Each structure stands twice: as structure tokens, then as C-alpha cells.
Amino acid sequence: MARTKKKVGAYPSGMILFSLTLALFLIGFCGMLAIQSKRVVTYIRENYEMRAFLDKGLSDVKLTKLSKTIAEKPYILKTKGAAQVTFVPKDVAAKEFIAETKEDFSKFLGENPLRDSYRIKLTEEYFEEAKLQQVKQDLEEVDGVFEVVYQENLVDNINRNITKIYAVMSAFALILLLIIVVLMNNTIRLALHSQRMLIRSMQLVGATNGFITRPFLGRGMWQGLLAGVIAVVLLLVGLQVAIHNLPELAMFQDPQKLTFLLAGIVGLGVLIGFLSTFQAVNRYLGMTLDELY
Structure with missing residues (x-):
């Protein structure tokens, strides 16, 4: 062979x-x-929300101007050209609070102490403590904004x-x-x-x-x-x-x-x-x- x-x-x-x-x-x-x-x-960073609570008694014209001012900030997330700034009336906020806590504060307070607010989503590069503090300070300087809050410990973690x-x-x-x-x-x-x-x-x-x-x-x-x-x-x-x-x-x-x-x-x-x-x-x-x- x-x-x-x-x-x-x-x-x-x-x-x-x-x-x-x-x-x-x-x-x-x-x-x-x-x-x-x-x-x-x-996805997590861009869906993290800051809350900007507003002064009481703002007119519709003032609210519209305020919304436009916030939406034009460079750190605001924009999806398909739309700024991710959502207005939350105090009545809606009260319903959400009651649904989460199962406690109706209006029964013993007699009124709604909550404020109108904006829920704001930021671009990913601002998702760090130092920049979030800068955003908070910048928004609180806007006329009509009472206070800006976010979960600081959550961001660090x-x-x-x-x-x-x-x-x-x-x-x-x-x-x-x-x-x-x-x-x-x-x-x-x-x-x-x-x-x-x-x-x-x-x-x-x-x-x-x-x-x-x-x-x-x-x-x-x-x-x-x-x-x-x-x-x-x-x-x-x-x-x-x-x-x-x-x-x-x-x-x-x-x-x-x-x-x-x-x-x-x-x-x-x-x-x-x-x-x-x-x-x-x-x-x-x-x-x-x-x-x-």
C-alpha cells in the first residue's frame, strides 16, 4: 500500500x-x-430625576416662561429634540404621595401643602456629585424655583x-x-x-x-x-x-x-x-x- x-x-x-x-x-x-x-x-443615569419645586402662586405665563428657561439649559436631556422636563401639579403630586404612603394628609391638614414641580432628567455626563451640585445651584438661581432636590447617596452608590x-x-x-x-x-x-x-x-x-x-x-x-x-x-x-x-x-x-x-x-x-x-x-x-x- x-x-x-x-x-x-x-x-x-x-x-x-x-x-x-x-x-x-x-x-x-x-x-x-x-x-x-x-x-x-x-439608561439608569438618563432616567434619574431631579425635582425642582416652584414658588407658590405662579401664573400660567410665568410657568410657560420658566419651563422654556429650564429646557434650554445645556445639562437637560433631550430625546428626539424634546427636553425631558415634566410639569407635575401639586394635586397630582398629592395623589402620588397618598398612593405610595397610603396616608391622606389632607384629612388632618385641611389643605395640600405640596408645591408644583418639574421633574428633570439630565444628560449622562452630569451624573456625578460635583456636577449635580452645580446643576442644583444653577436651577435654584432661576426666578420661580423654590428648591431643587435629588437623592445624593443614591448617586454615589x-x-x-x-x-x-x-x-x-x-x-x-x-x-x-x-x-x-x-x-x-x-x-x-x-x-x-x-x-x-x-x-x-x-x-x-x-x-x-x-x-x-x-x-x-x-x-x-x-x-x-x-x-x-x-x-x-x-x-x-x-x-x-x-x-x-x-x-x-x-x-x-x-x-x-x-x-x-x-x-x-x-x-x-x-x-x-x-x-x-x-x-x-x-x-x-x-x-x-x-x-x-
Whole structure:
């Protein structure tokens, strides 16, 4: 029976493809979590409300002017061009207070002591204590505004927790990337072990290192590309399944960042395939005959 000739760059690739696909999928999953968490953080910050309580007895003309003045402030959140400033009459505020506390203060006070107010949403960059204090002072200087209040402790707690979450996710992603690089180097090195004698034979007949390395690098980059595409498909399928089962996730999607992430996954697959193969082939190119055996 004739022996099967070995072809340069042809080595068992099933385990490499599986390992690289799994690695890229995990990296992509971490990236998607980061994107989702960023959108959630933005949603929380942009839905945080300050309350501007107004002077009593303001006329409709004064209220209209006051609303316009507040809406033109640079820190006011605007959604589709509309300033997120909502007028809350004191009667509505009283109903909300009674519904929350189950206590009707009008029965023993005889009147509604609450004030008309504006509920104000701010842009995300103002969601920190120093800037919120500046916003509070600026609004209280507006004619017709009695007092501005917000939950100071809540802002500090949210910002601290967000910082901790980002730190943990960054550390996890870095550790995962290091593990993946080491794993792929070892996997490709083991796969190339069967080609070590062929590499040596080509060196003996005068083949240059570039000529020997080229087919291995081409195969490694192709495997990285294929693994990246498979990982992207799995991530998209998983995302659609998640949105189907939890429709609320749809509002936290960022198509532009998701596109960059998926393209980065494919590019990272090609890069890992190239670098890992290059390092493994160069290792065998530099070995002596005794070391090869």
C-alpha cells in the first residue's frame, strides 16, 4: 500500500478550530455583556430625576416662561429634540404621595401643602456629585424655583457600583484573553508536531524559512477567519434567542458597537491564528535534529 504523502501546512485542525471558536465566542460574549451593561448604565443615569419645586402662586405665563428657561439649559436631556422636563401639579403630586404612603394628609391638614414641580432628567455626563451640585445651584438661581432636590447617596452608590463592575469585567476579559493565547499556542504547537520532520526535510533541501512558513500561516489565518465567523454566528443566534425570551433587552442594543465587536472578533481570530502559527512554526524551524526527535 502506498504511503500518503504529507502536504506542507496540512495538519489536524479540528481541535484547533473548536478551541479557537470557543475562545472567540467567550470573548465576544464578554464584549456583548460590556455593551449591554454600558447601555443599562446610560439608561439608569438618563432616567434619574431631579425635582425642582416652584414658588407658590405662579401664573400660567410665568410657568410657560420658566419651563422654556429650564429646557434650554445645556445639562437637560433631550430625546428626539424634546427636553425631558415634566410639569407635575401639586394635586397630582398629592395623589402620588397618598398612593405610595397610603396616608391622606389632607384629612388632618385641611389643605395640600405640596408645591408644583418639574421633574428633570439630565444628560449622562452630569451624573456625578460635583456636577449635580452645580446643576442644583444653577436651577435654584432661576426666578420661580423654590428648591431643587435629588437623592445624593443614591448617586454615589450607583457610581461606585458601576466602577466596581467595570473593573471586574475588565480583569476577567484580560485573564480570559491571556488564557486563550496560551491555549492556542499549545494547541497549534501540538498540531504541528506531526509536521516537524517535513519541515526539517525542506530545510535540508534548501527551502527558505519564508517558503516553509507561508502555507502554515495561510492555513492558520484561514482557521482563525472561519472560527471568527462561526463565533459571530453563534453570538447573533444567542442574542436573538435572548431578545425573543426577554423582549426588554431590545432597548439596550447598540447596533454600531455590536457591529464593531463582531468585526473585531473575526479580526482577532485571524490575528490569533497568524501569531500562534508563526510562533509554533518558528519554534520547529530553530530546533536541531536531536531536539526534533
